């Protein structure tokens with residue numbers, strides 16, 4: 646198991662529509678393990694394969710860190726292979742909540758998302774799951790599975806906010822942001 650570097654915006658891997666996983670072999674299991682390690686190192690709750698440069702439809706999610714406030718997520722640690730959102734319950738509540746992304750460090754923005762979705766995926770044994778998912782997990786899934794289609798949460802924010810973060814993203818794409826972040830961190 647190896648913690649890898651998370652690719653940072655605007656890395657091309659983050660824009661790719663990923664390919665389905667055709668079988669779960671040792672190589673895929675190794676990628677899953679590495680993704681969990683990478684996510685824990687970065688203190689994230691979710692990570693998608695393109696964020697470590699693999700253009701395959703695979704995400705990992707661990708919500709155990711939230712279990713103090715959401716007891717139902719105690720021990721929740723899962724890999725999602727070929728996940729697909731079949732349906733969004735348009736009758737469910739639309740919630741606004743702040744999101745961030747390990748690939749877009751330093752930017753946090755409110756994103757509106759429905760709270761109930763119908764999802765299909767394969768687990769690490771390649772067994773198929775078909776479930777309605779509610780609550781915070783539904784949000785995390787929507788964020789993570791978007792990555793597999795090259796979509797970032799900043800593509801989902803309001804046009805006004807998008808304009809405001811555009812400058813930050815441009816600075817990041819020129820590498821200015823990371824330098825500034827390091828300088829700031831060093832001053833503490």
Ligand code: NI
Nearest residue numbers: 745746747748
């Ligand atoms: Ni993300």
